Amino acid sequence: MKLNKHVSLAILAAGMMTFACGGGGNETQKSGESTTTAPVEQKQAPGEKNKDNPDFVKGLALVKENDCPSCHMVERKIVGPSYAEVAEKYEYNDENIEMLASHVIAGNVGVWGEIPMPAHPNLSKEDAEQMVKYVLLLK
Numbered sequence: 001m002k003l004n005k006h007v008s009l010a011i012l013a014a015g016m017m018t019f020a021c022g023g024g025g026n027e028t029q030k031s032g033e034s035t036t037t038a039p040v041e042q043k044q045a046p047g048e049k050n051k052d053n054p055d056f057v058k059g060l061a062l063v064k065e066n067d068c069p070s071c072h073m074v075e076r077k078i079v080g081p082s083y084a085e086v087a088e089k090y091e092y093n094d095e096n097i098e099m100l101a102s103h104v105i106a107g108n109v110g111v112w113g114e115i116p117m118p119a120h121p122n123l124s125k126e127d128a129e130q131m132v133k134y135v136l137l138l139k
């Protein structure tokens, strides 16, 4: 009358065999941080900080009324240099404003390349200077 219940624990085997494989792929998928933490360089549009300046506003209006946009854009060189480039090259001062206005009125060539800017003989000096002020405020 022996209660010979040898509970043979043969349950061990199975569970632990799933070790061996599964490796192999080294694709350590770190959740993609490609460190594109670009320094937040304040990318402001040219002239952003001057856009409420009355000289900017008036000059821009005049530029739009004239043929300037057919050869100039603010940030892209088309026929003529971009206004932003012009603003970068010249300091905003009376001398430069006068000189550039005279180039706009009389036409000019050779500062930016081979393509001439045609003369604008019908522009008043005042209007030309106003437009140049706008251009030079694009910085």
Ligand code: HEC
Binding pocket: 063, 066, 067, 068, 069, 070, 071, 072, 079, 080, 081, 086, 100, 103, 104, 108, 109, 110, 111, 112, 113, 114, 115, 116, 117, 118, 120, 131, 132, 135
């Ligand atoms: C037919 C094309 C054309 C038109 C229209 C035109 N430009 Fe230009 N502009 C040019 C070119 C080309 C240059 C570069 C000339 C050079 O290299 O000296 C230039 C140069 C300039 C410069 C820089 C001048 C310098 O000496 O650095 C200013 C400022 C300027 N333009 C303003 C204006 C304004 C304001 C108007 C509208 C009244 C205007 N442009 C209309 C083609 C044009």
